[in-house]
Amino acid sequence: MQRVIERLLNLLAFLLSTGRPVTADEIRYTVAGYGQEGDDAFRRTFERDKDLLRRLGVPLRLAPTDAWEVEQGYVLQGEEYALPDPGLSDEERAALWLAAQVVRAGGQAPDQGVLFKLGGLPPMFGGAVLGADLGEAPGELERLFEAVTEAREVAFAYRGKPRRVRPYGLVHRRGHWYLVGPQRGESEPRAFRVDRLSELRVGSRPGAFTRPRGWRAGDAVPDTPWQAGEAATEVTVRFDPEIAWWARRQLGREAVLTEEPGGGLVARLRVASVEAFVSWMVGFEDRAEVLQPPELRQALLNHVGLP
Amino acid sequence: MTRERTAVRLSRLLGMLPWVIAHPGVEVAEVCSRFGYTRAELARDLAAVFVSGLPGYGPGDLMVAYIDGDEVVVDLADYFARPMRLTAGEGLALLAAGMALESSGAAPEALRSAVAKLAAVLVPDDGTLAVDLPPAPELANALNRAAEEGEVVRLVYTSLGRGETSVREVQPWRVFSTLGNWYLSGHCRLAGGERVFRVDRIREARPTGERFTPPAEPPPATVRYAPGADDVEAVIRLGPGAQWVAEYYPVQVLAPQEGQPVVRFTAPDAAVVGRLLVRLGSQARLLEGPEAAAAAADLRRRLRRRYGTA
Numbered sequence: 379m380q381r382v383i384e385r386l387l388n389l390l391a392f393l394l395s396t397g398r399p400v401t402a403d404e405i406r407y408t409v410a411g412y413g414q415e416g417d418d419a420f421r422r423t424f425e426r427d428k429d430l431l432r433r434l435g436v437p438l439r440l441a442p443t444d445a446w447e448v449e450q451g452y453v454l455q456g457e458e459y460a461l462p463d464p465g466l467s468d469e470e471r472a473a474l475w476l477a478a479q480v481v482r483a484g485g486q487a488p489d490q491g492v493l494f495k496l497g498g499l500p501p502m503f504g505g506a507v508l509g510a511d512l513g514e515a516p517g518e519l520e521r522l523f524e525a526v527t528e529a530r531e532v533a534f535a536y537r538g539k540p541r542r543v544r545p546y547g548l549v550h551r552r553g554h555w556y557l558v559g560p561q562r563g564e565s566e567p568r569a570f571r572v573d574r575l576s577e578l579r580v581g582s583r584p585g586a587f588t589r590p591r592g593w594r595a596g597d598a599v600p601d602t603p604w605q606a607g608e609a610a611t612e613v614t615v616r617f618d619p620e621i622a623w624w625a626r627r628q629l630g631r632e633a634v635l636t637e638e639p640g641g642g643l644v645a646r647l648r649v650a651s652v653e654a655f656v657s658w659m660v661g662f663e664d665r666a667e668v669l670q671p672p673e674l675r676q677a678l679l680n681h682v683g684l685p
Numbered sequence: 686m687t688r689e690r691t692a693v694r695l696s697r698l699l700g701m702l703p704w705v706i707a708h709p710g711v712e713v714a715e716v717c718s719r720f721g722y723t724r725a726e727l728a729r730d731l732a733a734v735f736v737s738g739l740p741g742y743g744p745g746d747l748m749v750a751y752i753d754g755d756e757v758v759v760d761l762a763d764y765f766a767r768p769m770r771l772t773a774g775e776g777l778a779l780l781a782a783g784m785a786l787e788s789s790g791a792a793p794e795a796l797r798s799a800v801a802k803l804a805a806v807l808v809p810d811d812g813t814l815a816v817d818l819p820p821a822p823e824l825a826n827a828l829n830r831a832a833e834e835g836e837v838v839r840l841v842y843t844s845l846g847r848g849e850t851s852v853r854e855v856q857p858w859r860v861f862s863t864l865g866n867w868y869l870s871g872h873c874r875l876a877g878g879e880r881v882f883r884v885d886r887i888r889e890a891r892p893t894g895e896r897f898t899p900p901a902e903p904p905p906a907t908v909r910y911a912p913g914a915d916d917v918e919a920v921i922r923l924g925p926g927a928q929w930v931a932e933y934y935p936v937q938v939l940a941p942q943e944g945q946p947v948v949r950f951t952a953p954d955a956a957v958v959g960r961l962l963v964r965l966g967s968q969a970r971l972l973e974g975p976e977a978a979a980a981a982a983d984l985r986r987r988l989r990r991r992y993g994t995a
Binding site: 380382391394409426437459460464469471472473474477478492496509520521549594596599660 | 781813822866886888960984991
């Protein structure tokens with residue numbers, strides 16, 4: 379393995395110091411570690427080396443070697459290779475390390491190799507914190523994040539329809555990731571659940587849009603599921619005493635609460651998604667009741683249906 | 686396998702070099718602790734650097750890297766003076782972890798500034814990414830303290846299944862958040878085994894003053910559902926508006942019928958399945974499971990009675 383490490387260091391050193399596109403042949407005859415191999419052996423070795431470097435995040439690109447664009451060569455530019463220095467202190471590194479330990483994605487901790495790029499693990503100072511799991515990261519999350527950071531348009535299928543979206547941002551809430559952005563021809567951003575979109579294609583042009591100044595992705599995904607949607611209805615609900623404490627914990631900040639003498643709770647809130655609201659209400663079984671408006675009482679009964 | 690080990694080794698090496706270059710005179714012990722090296726491993730990596738460099742590969746072209754007593758020396762390696770950028774996946778994972786912890790209110794102050802600095806180099810502006818855990822309920826912090834201190838707590842708990850309220854003594858192990866809820870794992874004396882409780886269903890938690898020795902390796906912070914002997918099974922066909930069930934719950938996916946997915950749902954209590962069926966309404970069809978059917982019918986009946994239509 380020692381020779382492989384040396385060869386890869388030689389390759390990186392060469393590419394980083396020339397900064398211009400170099401052909402595979404030039405690499406073969408210039409970089410120590412490749413020269414003594416036959417054609418096929420060289421091709422295999424070089425392919426494997428490129429794969430390994432790309433997997434580590436080395437932004438190796440193909441580019442024409444001259445203005446006539448006859449030959450393609452590999453180029454690695456320092457600015458693309460290097461991490462802009464975030465200027466972390468050791469205390470900040472430790473805090474990030476701790477966060478990466480306790481916040482997992484589907485049981486997986488973020489790769490510790492990341493922290494080596496940021497300056498390694500400083501001597502730890504303690505502080506136990508609560509654990510958390512963000513749920514398994516949906517497959518397309520990384521590509522979407524790239525599209526968001528580079529401001530590229532995306533196209534995908536969602537609920538059986540093709541969509542074109544300017545991806546303003548990503549939000550993780552209530553255990554799910556959402557892509558937020560306006561569809562083509564619209565100005566109001568919408569939220570799309572990342573695990574439900576498919577056939578993702580990312581546009582080739584970076585900087586394809588600009589976000590409105592001061593826009594925040596977090597504001598585009600509602601706090602409680604029944605706030606999602608357009609027209610909102612004012613609803614009054616009664617919760618029985620034995621579950622009032624639990625309902626109180628779940629109601630969003632906007633709900634207006636009135637306590638009843640017996641320990642029950644009456645809440646007035648705004649509901650935009652009737653479907654989500656009815657589904658939530660069923661969770662309280664028969665220990666909660668929609669009081670107003672009559673249409674929503676009826677909607678709940680319709681939903682409950684016949685035996 | 687070897688390629689994997691090569692990748693890991695190279696990634697650590699390319700992180701270590703810039704650090705040493707930026708901190709001339711740094712000691713072996715510090716480099717080893719930061720990057721998880723033994724002295725021998727570090728010496729081996731430095732030896733690889735020592736014989737590598739630029740074409741020509743003469744004395745002026747090769748890098749200089751060795752251990753001098755307690756000191757790590759690296760020179761003539763300017764092209765490795767800066768660490769490699771984070772990949773999209775790495776950057777996102779780290780930012781998400783940091784932002785999540787920050788949102789729970791359980792983060793140290795340094796995390797706030799670390800996340801801000803990292804976001805500044807990774808995302809166009811700080812509004813583009815939001816990662817929220819549900820806010821940790823007050824009880825979560827008290828329970829976490831009890832877990833850290835190894836103190837038995839007495840819980841008033843309302844179960845998700847039957848909605849029954851019980852009082853139980855629990856040795857708390859870990860408080861964690863997943864899928865939008867907060868949970869407590871621990872040894873429950875009432876159940877005589879490991880249990881996971883939803884924190885929002887804990888009405889009251891009182892410290893008892895009694896101490897216990899926490900397990901050396903508490904189980905990971907996940908909600909695992911271990912099937913039991915008294916489980917209820919139901920086979921459900923999911924309509925277009927109910928497909929999330931297959932993603933959200935740990936169900937077994939069976940062969941689709943009439944173009945719709947079919948899942949086998951297992952729960953410790955028929956009431957859980959019954960409630961799910963009523964919740965899904967016309968979007969789900971129960972194919973098998975008499976207990977679930979009875980529980981759903983019972984809930985529908987009770988709801989209609991509540992609304993005065995039965």
